[in-house]
Amino acid sequence: MYDYIIVGTGLAGISFTEKLIKEGKSFVVIDNEGRSSSLIAGGMYNPVVLKRFTDVWKINEQLALAKPFYEGLQEKLGIQFWHPMPLLRRLLSVEEQNNWFEAADKPNLEKYLSPKLIREEINGIIAPFGYGKVLETGYLETGELIHSYRNYLKSLNSYRQETFDFKEFSFTDNEVVYKDIKARHIVFAEGFSLLNNPFFNELPLDGTKGELMIVRIPDLNIDFMLKAKVFIIPIGNDLYKVGATYDWEDKTDEPTEERKQELIEGLKDLINLDFEIVLHTAGVRPTVKDRRPLLGRSRESERIHVLNGLGTRGVLLAPFLADKLYKNIENNEPLEENLSIHRYKKFKIKK
Numbered sequence: 001m002y003d004y005i006i007v008g009t010g011l012a013g014i015s016f017t018e019k020l021i022k023e024g025k026s027f028v029v030i031d032n033e034g035r036s037s038s039l040i041a042g043g044m045y046n047p048v049v050l051k052r053f054t055d056v057w058k059i060n061e062q063l064a065l066a067k068p069f070y071e072g073l074q075e076k077l078g079i080q081f082w083h084p085m086p087l088l089r090r091l092l093s094v095e096e097q098n099n100w101f102e103a104a105d106k107p108n109l110e111k112y113l114s115p116k117l118i119r120e121e122i123n124g125i126i127a128p129f130g131y132g133k134v135l136e137t138g139y140l141e142t143g144e145l146i147h148s149y150r151n152y153l154k155s156l157n158s159y160r161q162e163t164f165d166f167k168e169f170s171f172t173d174n175e176v177v178y179k180d181i182k183a184r185h186i187v188f189a190e191g192f193s194l195l196n197n198p199f200f201n202e203l204p205l206d207g208t209k210g211e212l213m214i215v216r217i218p219d220l221n222i223d224f225m226l227k228a229k230v231f232i233i234p235i236g237n238d239l240y241k242v243g244a245t246y247d248w249e250d251k252t253d254e255p256t257e258e259r260k261q262e263l264i265e266g267l268k269d270l271i272n273l274d275f276e277i278v279l280h281t282a283g284v285r286p287t288v289k290d291r292r293p294l295l296g297r298s299r300e301s302e303r304i305h306v307l308n309g310l311g312t313r314g315v316l317l318a319p320f321l322a323d324k325l326y327k328n329i330e331n332n333e334p335l336e337e338n339l340s341i342h343r344y345k346k347f348k349i350k351k
Helices: 011-022 059-077 094-104 142-155 191-196 257-270 311-331
Strands: 002-007 027-031 082-084 087-090 131-134 138-140 159-161 169-171 176-178 181-188 208-216 225-227 231-236 239-243 276-285 294-297 304-308
Touching: 002 011, 011 027, 011 059, 011 142, 011 304, 011 311, 027 181, 059 082, 059 142, 059 311, 142 159, 191 276, 191 304, 208 257, 208 311, 239 257, 257 276, 276 311, 294 311, 304 311
Parallel strands: 002 027, 002 181, 027 159, 087 225, 181 304
Antiparallel strands: 082 138, 087 131, 169 176, 176 181, 208 239, 208 276, 225 231, 231 239, 294 304
8 A cells, every 4th residue: 555646747736746755655657748837837937926026835844845945956967957046127217126125124025125226227128227136036937847857756657547547436534435445545736627526526726827938038138037017937048938927717628829929929018029939838827716725625524635725826835735735634733724725615624
């Protein structure tokens, strides 16, 4: 018998699997290798909400786990996918400059916001009021990580490429069973596919479609990320990621002309250089209406668990939440109310 079955190899599934490896637990991972938001995500991580100049919830704890986690995973897999890199936020007015100075003075933000504005002109960028510099930022090549990690799991004979069939799943008080696999627990980390999961499909996973472009801009030559109406991330060879859009109605993975034009307009608002669109892609982020993750066990069994709802900040949240869920399962450490699915009336567990 295995300790765990994990369903999904996005950032959530990878983070939980790595926690199991660290703790010496046995496991099997199941994934159908379909499209996921993790695969096409921009991958930017940033400790500050740049619309309001406020810190991200529990950001100190998230960063403390994420940095050694991804650096260690890079070394193990032998590839580079974790790229620390400064982020410049374009400022739009004197008022925004003043708001920046005010935020940079706050104790919870002073280590993330540089108090000195960048005022010099940068070739090709439209920014008459300069930039604020955000520290402890960068981006994760999510697609590279996921492809490499799947191969790593295959080398361990711990991976099955298939769509999880709930008709083949059962459970007792002591175990869960999927086809020929028996385990103590199962963790569903399926992203937006959670809507097809009979144990958790009543959770308020809303889903927010995002579209992203990769563009070639030969004359830009920046080695930092840039945020305005859109973000720009340099990924080498004159290529840049440009994103991202937000659509709460469309739940398909198909790119649209409307959102493409939105990205183009946002890019033209930020730069006055020629560019070529190389790729335009889309995915549905697993977002939740109250903007908090979904962790916990099902009503039906204490052996069936969910790790989902990472939304737009999954790079930093994934290791943090995997650690929380593992300790909840193995050590019976209670989940904070705003993380647990039991905050919802339908998922209250009788004590």
